[in-house]
Amino acid sequence: MTVGHFFSPLGHTIDKVGVKPDIAVKEEMAHKVAELLLSGLMSSSAASVEGYDKLTVDGQVFDISLATLRSEEYWSSWNEVLSTLPSTAKLQEQRDSWQQASPEELALRWPLFYPDYSSLSSLKDLAPDSKFTVHFASPVPLSSVTPQTVELIAADDGKRVPVSFKALNSTDWQVTPQVPLQAGTECWLVVHSDIPDLTGHSLGKGSVTVARTAGSPVQN
Secondary structure: OOOOOOEOOOOOEOOOOOOOOOOOOOHHHHHHHHHHHHOOOOOOOHHHOOOEEEEEEOOEEEEEEHHHHOOHHHHHHHHHHHHOOOOOOEEEEEOOOEEEOOHHHHHHOHHHOOOOOEEEEEEEEEOOOOOEEEEOOOOOOHHHOOOOOEEEEEOOOOOEOOEEEEEOOOOEEEEEEOOOOOOOOEEEEEEOOOOEOOOOOEOOOOEEEEEEEOOOOOOO
16 A cells, blocks of 8 residues: 655655645735745845845745835735744845844835835825925936936835926926825835936935825725
8 A cells, every 4th residue: 555645845744734834925916926035046146236135934045136026016025025924034134234124124114125225204194186396415417307216106016106207496306196196005205326416426325205195095
């Protein structure tokens, strides 16, 4: 008589037990989360440069590219991972060196998408038709302020809100959403670090402004 037994990759018996996931995500999110994590199975030398979050779960290290997790395709997947991390997981951000993510950063969420950016302010109880003003330390070329260098991003799913720009003077720009902001939601006004001044030099670090609209979110 042939007797079969089932084992985990580490050799533990899982007969009549199954495998308990290291990260328990929603079923409809599982495929994309798996894709995101598998993308992080790369050599440590490749992840030693800036541009990664490092997640360690049960001894397995995932070096997740910031460019990947910031994309609309995987934004919600990274949010799901951050929402369901087990207490034993270790999450590190890369700034000048690897740093352990704090509970406050995990609650704010944006530092785990933009760890090398600074926080400018937090805006609350905004109206759906609100406009934003971005101030630069030095005058910038008209061609440098674009939807790629200044983004308004929905915090929950990473959808980019279409915006238009208007120069108020040499250092101040008005950012106007082209669609009304949804009530009771959070978005991030992200100014990237690759905007140059008139001499061609970078203005420095990128920045994130957290903006929350008034009211209750609309239920789908």
